[in-house]
Amino acid sequence: MAAVGTPDEIWLATTWPFVRDELPPAPAAVIELGCGSSGGHVPAMLLAGYQATGIDPEAPARPEYRPVRFEDYHPPALVAAVVASVSLHHVDDVGAVLDHVTRMLVPGGRVIIVEWASENFDEATATWCFGHRLADPAEPGGWLAELRAHWAESGLTWPDFHAGWLAQHGLHPAAAIRRELASRFIIAGESRGPYYFPDLAGASAETEQAAISSGLIKAGCLRITAEAQ
Numbered sequence: 001m002a003a004v005g006t007p008d009e010i011w012l013a014t015t016w017p018f019v020r021d022e023l024p025p026a027p028a029a030v031i032e033l034g035c036g037s038s039g040g041h042v043p044a045m046l047l048a049g050y051q052a053t054g055i056d057p058e059a060p061a062r063p064e065y066r067p068v069r070f071e072d073y074h075p076p077a078l079v080a081a082v083v084a085s086v087s088l089h090h091v092d093d094v095g096a097v098l099d100h101v102t103r104m105l106v107p108g109g110r111v112i113i114v115e116w117a118s119e120n121f122d123e124a125t126a127t128w129c130f131g132h133r134l135a136d137p138a139e140p141g142g143w144l145a146e147l148r149a150h151w152a153e154s155g156l157t158w159p160d161f162h163a164g165w166l167a168q169h170g171l172h173p174a175a176a177i178r179r180e181l182a183s184r185f186i187i188a189g190e191s192r193g194p195y196y197f198p199d200l201a202g203a204s205a206e207t208e209q210a211a212i213s214s215g216l217i218k219a220g221c222l223r224i225t226a227e228a229q
Helices: 007-022 042-047 094-104 123-130 144-154 158-169 174-182 205-213
Strands: 029-033 051-055 079-085 105-116 185-193 221-228
Touching: 007 042, 007 079, 007 105, 029 042, 029 094, 042 051, 079 094, 094 105, 094 174, 105 174, 123 144, 123 158, 144 158, 174 185, 174 221, 185 205
Parallel strands: 029 051, 029 079, 079 105
Antiparallel strands: 105 221, 185 221
């Protein structure tokens, strides 16, 4: 059954169990890198007893958030974990951001990453997504309907449009993020799975996973847990 809510709400509710299971025990101090205007997983972490802080220029105006760039934030003390949910592909310099993460973590601290494998968004996967009724782009987290419209207007083949769109927005592929991560941390766990389902009305993570398992589409989500060396 498809989840109910905005794309952002569906994404956070679905990915929270993974984040929760990878976190050190509460009440550890945790920073969420790029929590966005929705607040990310910070409310769920606070409810679970963590000392959680969300960092993002567009963060909500509440005490548990800091409306600054992650690179400009310096916590008052080292933290046990940093969570990054679909935020690293947007940063200017992945390596510089991860260097900053290393300076924030206690020895053996954890990095929990949920990312978009944009390089796997091939034509078969895009066509499968675009065949569903898509969320309104005005909804928080809604983006596929606008992307589909831009592709139709471009007159380009999907590979050409996709490559140009990624370059225009300066988005980093998941493989590059993983490479930078592995050069600084010990990879403790890695898995792939569904990504687009929050934007697909009437679909669910299980629906998308079935399409991935059958080979119809490629997995769009990369999940990694890493530890400070």
